[in-house]
Amino acid sequence: MKTTILRLSIAMATLIYFTAIAHAEDDTIFQTSTIDALMEGVYDGNFTYGELKKHGDFGLGTLNDLDGEMVGLNGVFYQVRSDGKVFVVPDDARTPFAAVTFFEPDRSLTLAKPLTCNELESYIETLFPSKNIFYAVKIEGSFDHIKTRSVPRQKKPFPPLTEVVKHQSYFELDKANGTMAGFWFPAYMKDINAAGFHLHFITDDRQAGGHVLDCTVSSVKIEIDYSRDLDLSLPETSGFYNADLTEPSGSDVSSVEKGKK
Ligand code: ZN
Numbered sequence: 001m002k003t004t005i006l007r008l009s010i011a012m013a014t015l016i017y018f019t020a021i022a023h024a025e026d027d028t029i030f031q032t033s034t035i036d037a038l039m040e041g042v043y044d045g046n047f048t049y050g051e052l053k054k055h056g057d058f059g060l061g062t063l064n065d066l067d068g069e070m071v072g073l074n075g076v077f078y079q080v081r082s083d084g085k086v087f088v089v090p091d092d093a094r095t096p097f098a099a100v101t102f103f104e105p106d107r108s109l110t111l112a113k114p115l116t117c118n119e120l121e122s123y124i125e126t127l128f129p130s131k132n133i134f135y136a137v138k139i140e141g142s143f144d145h146i147k148t149r150s151v152p153r154q155k156k157p158f159p160p161l162t163e164v165v166k167h168q169s170y171f172e173l174d175k176a177n178g179t180m181a182g183f184w185f186p187a188y189m190k191d192i193n194a195a196g197f198h199l200h201f202i203t204d205d206r207q208a209g210g211h212v213l214d215c216t217v218s219s220v221k222i223e224i225d226y227s228r229d230l231d232l233s234l235p236e237t238s239g240f241y242n243a244d245l246t247e248p249s250g251s252d253v254s255s256v257e258k259g260k261k
Contacts (some may be wrong), residue, residue, distance in 0.1 A: 030055035050091030057108030061098025141220030
């Protein structure tokens with residue numbers, strides 16, 4: 001009897017130990033390339049979506065040749081093209097920039113109050129236990145209005161992102177049900193990823209979405225996944241190897257990501 005109890009407790013301790021390890025790994029944000037490289041026109045990556053899925057089931061990014069906006073939810077990665085059409089990204093497609101994680105919320109709450117995107121983001125920041133770590137953020141529910149954009153596929157020689165966004169497509173949706181997926185990074189991360197919020201959106205019917213520029217929420221569930229780990233994988237491409245990344249592009253990133261001119 002004693003042996004059985006001992007074996008059982010060892011088994012339980014092992015289970016707790018491995019559960020803790022699995023949980024710690026799940027909290028890691030995995031990223032390929034840097035926002036600075038994307039700003040500089042490094043639109044070819046060697047990382048496939050099949051590989052990306054091993055590092056997360058949730059996130060955002062783009063596809064090679066900057067072919068639209070990508071949003072990942074529940075293990076499915078969607079491409080929102082610049083013509084507004086939505087496709088499921090095949091495993092053999094490649095990405096020049098993406099950030100993903102296995103989404104497990106540490107904090108979850110519902111909000112039934114009309115707020116603009118700016119107000120919503122300020123409110124979510126008050127929920128963070130610190131402004132010095134990373135967060136994956138999921139906002140699901142009904143939106144009175146949402147404005148998104150997507151970028152057109154590029155040909156070599158690739159222009160910088162500040163040029164591409166001059167030809168971006170805008171999409172405006174009223175009374176949309178869907179989910180925003182993305183991240184919040186501290187300002188000190190601005191050359192690695194976008195500082196502050198970066199959110200992509202997809203409707204429940206998976207017919208529309210894009211990079212979020214503005215919104216008014218009516219009733220949403222907010223989920224926040226705290227993260228203190230970043231696994232950064234740099235592209236093994238001539239585009240990345242030869243890009244001039246000596247000039248930080250933090251202010252250009254905020255104009256490109258927030259749509260501010
Ligand atoms: Zn984006």
